[in-house]
Amino acid sequence: MYGIDLLMKEHLNIIAFTEYMKNCCCAILEGADVDAAQFAECIDFARVYADKHHHGKEEQILFRHMLENPSSVTEKLVRNGMLVEHDFGRFHITELENALKLYTEYPCTKNKLYVITHAAAYADLLQRHIQKEDNVCFTYAQRLLSNAEKDQIDAEAKAFEEKAEQNGIPQKYLAWLDMRG
Numbered sequence: 001m002y003g004i005d006l007l008m009k010e011h012l013n014i015i016a017f018t019e020y021m022k023n024c025c026c027a028i029l030e031g032a033d034v035d036a037a038q039f040a041e042c043i044d045f046a047r048v049y050a051d052k053h054h055h056g057k058e059e060q061i062l063f064r065h066m067l068e069n070p071s072s073v074t075e076k077l078v079r080n081g082m083l084v085e086h087d088f089g090r091f092h093i094t095e096l097e098n099a100l101k102l103y104t105e106y107p108c109t110k111n112k113l114y115v116i117t118h119a120a121a122y123a124d125l126l127q128r129h130i131q132k133e134d135n136v137c138f139t140y141a142q143r144l145l146s147n148a149e150k151d152q153i154d155a156e157a158k159a160f161e162e163k164a165e166q167n168g169i170p171q172k173y174l175a176w177l178d179m180r181g
């Protein structure tokens with residue numbers, strides 16, 4: 001199924017990105033200074049590629065179709081699980097941005113901890129989230145959805161992807177990731 005295969009391929013890129021974020025945190029723990037420009041690039045990747053591009057397809061296409069088949073399992077898994085975790089990811093990125101601003105103004109150890117806390121929490125959250133989607137949520141979706149719904153999801157995912165490619169989104173962010181992988 002094109003729509004789900006595409007999301008799972010993007011998961012590999014997001015895992016590579018979160019490993020890079022963890023490496024940035026480890027460098028600080030080993031004595032490096034906080035590189036605000038490096039974290040600003042991570043925030044941009046998280047907001048545009050991971051959230052707008054990837055979570056965008058999940059929320060506007062796959063999850064929307066799943067929720068059109070109302071059941072307590074779908075509600076629990078999608079609305080109370082996956083969507084809540086997307087929001088926690090956004091929270092950690094906002095807090096990372098706040099922490100960087102504060103650290104730039106007052107570069108003390110506590111503000112360094114503030115930066116590492118939210119960068120590492122985001123990376124850990126996304127890695128666990130992706131495991132749940134790959135192993136539970138997407139396999140459940142394959143059983144839940146009719147063939148007509150799957151075809152519809154594939155068509156919508158293709159249109160979303162074509163538009164993003166016209167704007168150079170996946171090309172730009174995968175090139176950035178490639179240089180850091």
Ligand SMILES: [Fe+2]
Nearest residue numbers: 055058082133
């Ligand atoms: Fe997700």
Ligand SMILES: [Fe+2]
Nearest residue numbers: 007058130133
């Ligand atoms: Fe995902």
